[in-house]
Amino acid sequence: MSGVLAMILAGGEGTRLQPLTVSRSKPAVPFGGSYRLVDFVLNNFINSDMLRIYVLTQFKSQSLYIHLKKGWNLTGISGRFIDPIPAQMRMGKRWYDGTADAIYQNIGFIEQCTPEHVCIFGSDHIYKMDIRQMLDFHKEKHAVLTVAAIRVPIEEASAFGVIEVNAEGRMIGFEEKPKNPKSIPGDPGFALASMGNYIFETNTLLSELTADGEKEDSSHDFGRDIIPGLYPHSPIYVYDFSVNQIEGEIGAYWRDVGTIDSYWQSHMDLVSDNPPFSLYNRKWPLHTFYPPLPPATFIDTAVYKTNVSQSLVSAGCYIQGARINRSILGFRCNIASGSEISESIFLGDAKIGEGCKIRRAIIDKQVEIAPGTVIGENLAYDRQRFTVSEGGIVVIPKGARVGF
Numbered sequence: 001m002s003g004v005l006a007m008i009l010a011g012g013e014g015t016r017l018q019p020l021t022v023s024r025s026k027p028a029v030p031f032g033g034s035y036r037l038v039d040f041v042l043n044n045f046i047n048s049d050m051l052r053i054y055v056l057t058q059f060k061s062q063s064l065y066i067h068l069k070k071g072w073n074l075t076g077i078s079g080r081f082i083d084p085i086p087a088q089m090r091m092g093k094r095w096y097d098g099t100a101d102a103i104y105q106n107i108g109f110i111e112q113c114t115p116e117h118v119c120i121f122g123s124d125h126i127y128k129m130d131i132r133q134m135l136d137f138h139k140e141k142h143a144v145l146t147v148a149a150i151r152v153p154i155e156e157a158s159a160f161g162v163i164e165v166n167a168e169g170r171m172i173g174f175e176e177k178p179k180n181p182k183s184i185p186g187d188p189g190f191a192l193a194s195m196g197n198y199i200f201e202t203n204t205l206l207s208e209l210t211a212d213g214e215k216e217d218s219s220h221d222f223g224r225d226i227i228p229g230l231y232p233h234s235p236i237y238v239y240d241f242s243v244n245q246i247e248g249e250i251g252a253y254w255r256d257v258g259t260i261d262s263y264w265q266s267h268m269d270l271v272s273d274n275p276p277f278s279l280y281n282r283k284w285p286l287h288t289f290y291p292p293l294p295p296a297t298f299i300d301t302a303v304y305k306t307n308v309s310q311s312l313v314s315a316g317c318y319i320q321g322a323r324i325n326r327s328i329l330g331f332r333c334n335i336a337s338g339s340e341i342s343e344s345i346f347l348g349d350a351k352i353g354e355g356c357k358i359r360r361a362i363i364d365k366q367v368e369i370a371p372g373t374v375i376g377e378n379l380a381y382d383r384q385r386f387t388v389s390e391g392g393i394v395v396i397p398k399g400a401r402v403g404f
Helices: 035-045 062-071 097-105 108-115 131-140 154-159 203-215 222-230 260-270 379-383
Strands: 003-010 052-058 080-083 117-122 124-128 145-153 160-166 171-178 191-199 235-240 253-256 298-301 308-309 317-321 321-326 338-344 355-359 361-363 394-396
Touching: 003 035, 003 097, 003 308, 035 062, 035 097, 035 117, 035 131, 052 117, 062 191, 097 108, 097 203, 097 222, 108 203, 117 131, 117 253, 131 145, 131 191, 131 235, 145 154, 145 222, 145 253, 154 191, 171 235, 191 203, 191 222, 203 235, 253 260, 260 361
Parallel strands: 003 052, 003 117, 052 080, 145 235, 298 317, 308 321, 321 338, 338 355, 361 394
Antiparallel strands: 117 191, 124 253, 145 191, 160 171, 160 191
């Protein structure tokens, strides 16, 4: 679609995901064994035939830049691109002040492309979305801005922008991360939350960004400043994500993976008895960068038989006489004999010695664990050595050597 330009906000620092974001930005965090968080929004645009995409980066962007260069490089196709744009301080010697400021500082790229519509999407959620359907809704309503929204339990709504709509779906109220969120009329247990995905009419976006950029008292954020100032006098409509239909999918799955516990739970969704999110839909392929690696290898030993159940194991893994249950292993993980792994996530390049027991843990890249090490059984002891989340998930940081 030549009339559409995508601007993907991929500069998140991801402080709540530390230590996974100590050396990488939040969108670059691995997910599902073979992917990065940014891959899911990129696949949504690619599968929706929208191929003019800028990815706005900021904090610790090298890992993300390398991933985009290796896996998402469109060359030789006129008018189609996926280009990372690092923060360049075009409006002064400062980082982006907010989501709107990130777009404002790169307003020249929008003006050069002359699109009819600009899609501004985040890059740190797990979901599938046919963006064409949202664009059709936007055009049908003659909206100047359309906001994608999802129903969330009222007790979780304070983490989001909460929306009020009338019967036609027009926004009549918006509050960013309210302490006392308003529920959906007739459904007191749920609130309507913004997904942080927007489709703007280009002229509206440019004028609002310019006006906001001149306000010294603005936080320069879409949720806090642009939307609250726009909806009272302009037609802003709300697109219900639950009506988005993709062939081969059952229901609309969306997860915010902004914390260690939500990140872990989203992985457990992938290996549940009936996964609500599928990696296998041929009608909606999920592209990423796949390194040139051999298939995963499973070998029995004289003493132990390998047993892998309800797990995802990526290429290059070598499993020798280990038991693995409800776990996700990224590229090049080596698990030695007698080890037992359960409900855990390995981001890749891990080396686990013989006889280890690891449960409810996240193991970052390039971690080596000594034979006989136990992780996840004694949380009080684990807290002395590692990060342990509120939900009891143990996180081993990148490059750690444990038990030596």
